[in-house]
Every structure is written in structure tokens, then in C-alpha cells.
Amino acid sequence: MALTAEAIVVGGGVIGASTLFHLSALGARRVILCERRQPGAGASGKSGAFIQLHFCLNLPEVQMTLASLPYFRRWHELVGAGSCGFVPAGYLRLEPPARAAKLRERVALLQPLGVETGALTPDDVARLAPYLRLDGVAAAAYEPTSGHADANATLAGFLAAAGRRGGEVLTATTVTAVRVAGGRTVGVETTAGPIDAPIVVLAAGAWSPPLLRDLGLAVPIAGALTQWLGFAVPSLPPALMTVGDGVSGSYFRATAPGAYEILIGLGGMGRQPLGDPDADTGTVPELLVTVAGERLAARLVGAAGARPTGGQIGPVTLTPDDLPIIDRHPGVADLFYFAGDCGTSFKTAPAIGRAFAEWALLGASRSVDVTPFGLGRFAECV
Numbered sequence: 001m002a003l004t005a006e007a008i009v010v011g012g013g014v015i016g017a018s019t020l021f022h023l024s025a026l027g028a029r030r031v032i033l034c035e036r037r038q039p040g041a042g043a044s045g046k047s048g049a050f051i052q053l054h055f056c057l058n059l060p061e062v063q064m065t066l067a068s069l070p071y072f073r074r075w076h077e078l079v080g081a082g083s084c085g086f087v088p089a090g091y092l093r094l095e096p097p098a099r100a101a102k103l104r105e106r107v108a109l110l111q112p113l114g115v116e117t118g119a120l121t122p123d124d125v126a127r128l129a130p131y132l133r134l135d136g137v138a139a140a141a142y143e144p145t146s147g148h149a150d151a152n153a154t155l156a157g158f159l160a161a162a163g164r165r166g167g168e169v170l171t172a173t174t175v176t177a178v179r180v181a182g183g184r185t186v187g188v189e190t191t192a193g194p195i196d197a198p199i200v201v202l203a204a205g206a207w208s209p210p211l212l213r214d215l216g217l218a219v220p221i222a223g224a225l226t227q228w229l230g231f232a233v234p235s236l237p238p239a240l241m242t243v244g245d246g247v248s249g250s251y252f253r254a255t256a257p258g259a260y261e262i263l264i265g266l267g268g269m270g271r272q273p274l275g276d277p278d279a280d281t282g283t284v285p286e287l288l289v290t291v292a293g294e295r296l297a298a299r300l301v302g303a304a305g306a307r308p309t310g311g312q313i314g315p316v317t318l319t320p321d322d323l324p325i326i327d328r329h330p331g332v333a334d335l336f337y338f339a340g341d342c343g344t345s346f347k348t349a350p351a352i353g354r355a356f357a358e359w360a361l362l363g364a365s366r367s368v369d370v371t372p373f374g375l376g377r378f379a380e381c382v
């Protein structure tokens, strides 16, 4: 006999976990999350978990991030289980001359929205962060209250909080198909048997394409592997902030407050094409370790000779405009999906999960406007 639920979430990454939590918190009586392996098996378990506004590409992404920040800052109050490990280390964005004007435009966009940020000159940065070398830096911006979280702790916290409200996680349970009847979703087929439910939210990360294709959705996403690398350094300033280095195209932070270890990502340069996300788990190419070490030494005083300590590599999915797709199926009622995380959707996961829950249970996303993230913006695909 099929299990029954009020809603099913496919995928135990941070988007699925946030959706499970919000569906349960909004009063859905039984919500089941199906995860093919274990929560965090995809991108989420490897995330660098940087959270900042200056990395956002446009106003809708800024608003989605602003709607997510309160969760990281007031986790105990808003989620209430575990901790997301948020460290408000501050975020410093450095830019070369060619992007100085763009950075000032970004500050002008963010300030009226209430974002604590301001433009800095290289002299200001030298006073604020004397541990940085400033070669090539023409302009900077500072967000004193941004920072980073712990991706696995965030995921675990969402799932635990959902569990207290009756949300359930089925591990080692692969969804093989979404069942549709009479123009609506009626549940899923899984490797552990069918589950009936009138609402399904798909959040299967790099594994989404075949599920979406079977539902007739041509979604323009391409898989990529991305990574961060770890480096042990002999010492670090106690208040090292998170740094987005637009001059070298990298970003870094301490792995934890007080740790003598740096986590550094290489942005676009670090991305490799992804074939089969199961076969292609990837190892970090030696060249990237070398480049990361050089970029770190060039920016951070005392990091010359830093020793590589490993890192994490994981699958992300990219869209043509580098923004995610948050939508519902146009021909199947109550079937929702997230695709194209673009390697930056950890920071927005709280608001995305809440939007799906409101959309599914209340008929519309009330907390944030998801319409700019619809598939329809890629006109040739619909």
C-alpha cells in the first residue's frame, strides 16, 4: 500500500530541507522528504556557505538574500533546532579599476534597501584590514554584518525543526518519477514504493534534469563541478573577515573563528563541466591548488607558503543568466521545482523554502516575489 502525505519534497539538500521545514511550520500535516542517499549528499554538504549581498546579481536576488538573512542571524528564534553556525565576520568586496563604478552602483542599490554597506577607498581598507595586500584594488565595499554559516549544521537544523513538527525524511529513497493524473500531481514513484500526495516540490540539484525532462520541462541548466580549497597558515588575525577578491576572482574566509585555516574558492576559474553527477564526483586539479595558493599569498599577509589541507568539490547547476529557476509546472497543478542553483543558493535557501511552502499551501509566495525567477524569462524554452 502506498504511503500518503500532504506534500512530498524530492532532495535532501538545503533547498529541500528548508522547504520541508517551512511546509511543516505552515501546518502541513504530513510532509515526506525523499533523499536518494543521505541529506547533504549533493552540493549542500560541500558548500562554502558564504552569505553576503554584494555577490547578488540583481534586485530580486538581493531581496531573496535579505529575506534569508534573518534566519541565519536569528536561527534559534525562527527555526529553533540546532544552530546554523552563522559567523558575522563581515564581508569585504575588493574591485579593480574597471569595476569600481559598478561597485559604487551596487552600494547605491543596496543602501536604500536597508543593507548595512558602504563604499571604501583602498586607504580605508588598509586601516580596516591591515592584514590584506591591496595590489590592484581601486575600490571596495564593506558589509559589517554579513559572513558565513555552516552548511551541514544548517541542513541538520532545518531537518530537526521539521521533524519536531511531523516532517519526515526517507533516506536511501530515490524518486524515479512524479505521478500525474488529470492534470495534477498525485505523488511519486520511489525505489521504496509509491507515495501519494497532492503536492510535490522537486529540489534534486544536479540530478534534476531527467526528472524535469520526464515532466516535459525543458530547463536550460548545465551541470558544473565547483570547489573550495583549504590552506593551513601559521597565524591569522583574530577578526579576519570574509573577502570577495574581485581582482583575482577568488573569495576566502577562515574555516572557523580562531582557526589557522583558510577556505578559498576560485569562482568561474574553478568550474569544470559536469557529466554524470554520480560518476563525476571529481578531484580538485593540482593546478587549482597552485593557483589558489598563489592568489591567497598575493592578498593575505603571512599566507606565503600556506600548506594545502584539502577542500571540497561538488556539483552545481548553471542557468544562462546565473540566477536560479523557482517555478511551478505550467500544466501540472501543485508541482513545484527548483533548478539552476548557480553555485550561490545556500545563502537564499531559507527564503526559497518558505516561498515554496507558501505557494503550495497558501496559493502564492507572500514573503518574497518569486516571479522574476520563473522559467518564462528564458522565452525560447517555453
Ligand SMILES: Cc1cc2nc3c(=O)[nH]c(=O)nc-3n(C[C@H](O)[C@H](O)[C@H](O)COP(=O)(O)OP(=O)(O)OC[C@H]3O[C@@H](n4cnc5c(N)ncnc54)[C@H](O)[C@@H]3O)c2cc1C
Pocket (backbone or CB within 6 Å): 010, 011, 012, 013, 014, 015, 016, 034, 035, 036, 037, 038, 039, 040, 041, 042, 043, 044, 045, 046, 047, 048, 049, 050, 051, 173, 174, 175, 176, 203, 204, 205, 206, 207, 208, 211, 226, 227, 228, 312, 313, 314, 315, 316, 338, 341, 342, 343, 344, 345, 346, 347, 348
Ligand atoms: C564547493 C561549493 C561551494 C559553494 N559555496 C557556496 C557559498 O559560499 N554560498 C552559497 O550561497 N552557495 C554556495 N554553493 C552553492 C550551494 O551549496 C548550492 O546552491 C545549494 O547547496 C544547492 O542546494 P540544493 O538543495 O538545490 O541541491 P543539493 O544540495 O545538490 O541537493 C540535492 C539533493 O537531491 C538528492 N537527489 C537527487 N535526485 C534525487 C532523487 N531522484 N530522489 C531523491 N533524492 C534525490 C541528492 O542526493 C541531493 O542530496 C557552493 C556549492 C559548492 C559545491
